[in-house]
Amino acid sequence: MIRIKTEKQIDGIRRSCKLLSAMYRELMPLVKPGVQTIDLDRWVRDWIRKAGGRPVFLGYGPRKNPFPAAICISINNEVIHGLPGRRKIREGDLVSLDCGIELEGYISDQAVTLEAGKVAPEIHALNTVTRECLYKGIAAAKAGDRLLQIARAVSGHAKTGNYGVVHQFCGHGVGMELHEDPQVPNCPHGPNPRLSAGMVIAIEPMINLGTGEVEILDDDWTVVTGDDKPSAHWEHTVAIFGDHTEILTDPLE
Ligand code: MG
Numbered sequence: 001m002i003r004i005k006t007e008k009q010i011d012g013i014r015r016s017c018k019l020l021s022a023m024y025r026e027l028m029p030l031v032k033p034g035v036q037t038i039d040l041d042r043w044v045r046d047w048i049r050k051a052g053g054r055p056v057f058l059g060y061g062p063r064k065n066p067f068p069a070a071i072c073i074s075i076n077n078e079v080i081h082g083l084p085g086r087r088k089i090r091e092g093d094l095v096s097l098d099c100g101i102e103l104e105g106y107i108s109d110q111a112v113t114l115e116a117g118k119v120a121p122e123i124h125a126l127n128t129v130t131r132e133c134l135y136k137g138i139a140a141a142k143a144g145d146r147l148l149q150i151a152r153a154v155s156g157h158a159k160t161g162n163y164g165v166v167h168q169f170c171g172h173g174v175g176m177e178l179h180e181d182p183q184v185p186n187c188p189h190g191p192n193p194r195l196s197a198g199m200v201i202a203i204e205p206m207i208n209l210g211t212g213e214v215e216i217l218d219d220d221w222t223v224v225t226g227d228d229k230p231s232a233h234w235e236h237t238v239a240i241f242g243d244h245t246e247i248l249t250d251p252l253e
């Protein structure tokens, strides 16, 4: 069931999104070579709690193996759901960050991919194209149009550069829960409902330098590319209105 949000609910989700983006603006300068990813996670937990929010990723998932951190940190061949730990970020790493906040019952979701120091030109290009895919997808998200227009825009742009589009994971409705209907794929397959005013969705292309195939590691969380080539991930939470679509999270590039 797709939840149609009221104006008041969208106002609440927007406040949650603005807080999340404010967190990212302070976090991003800390993501640099030599930093241990567990320290970034601690920083994020503290920041969100001090701001009066709740880190929604922490404890999310199955009871016997809940997500152990407030933020996903996925480096190089890791696509999404990377676990913060003792690993240190190194010069040339491609570092994807994905985080969500609950504020007064309203949930936001945003991801960015940062380049630690100087990355290889093909990795910088992958990151640029992935961010472009996000904005192509958002431009295709319009009330009255069908959901898979987003996937056509995302995958169409990725294919122009011969990149792999991850099809096993996708965006989603968001706002009252972290993952709501509908699924918002990056490849055009599956249900294709009409987009309508009051829908709030997370659009999140995951684009690989190699093929779009992915695998899940033994920790049951970390998603990696099947060919070990790097991957990038960008995400905004957006609200569909009758006459326009608003990006609720702030641009961070
Ligand atoms: Mg996310």
Ligand code: MG
Binding pocket: 109, 171, 172, 202, 204, 235
């Ligand atoms: Mg998401």
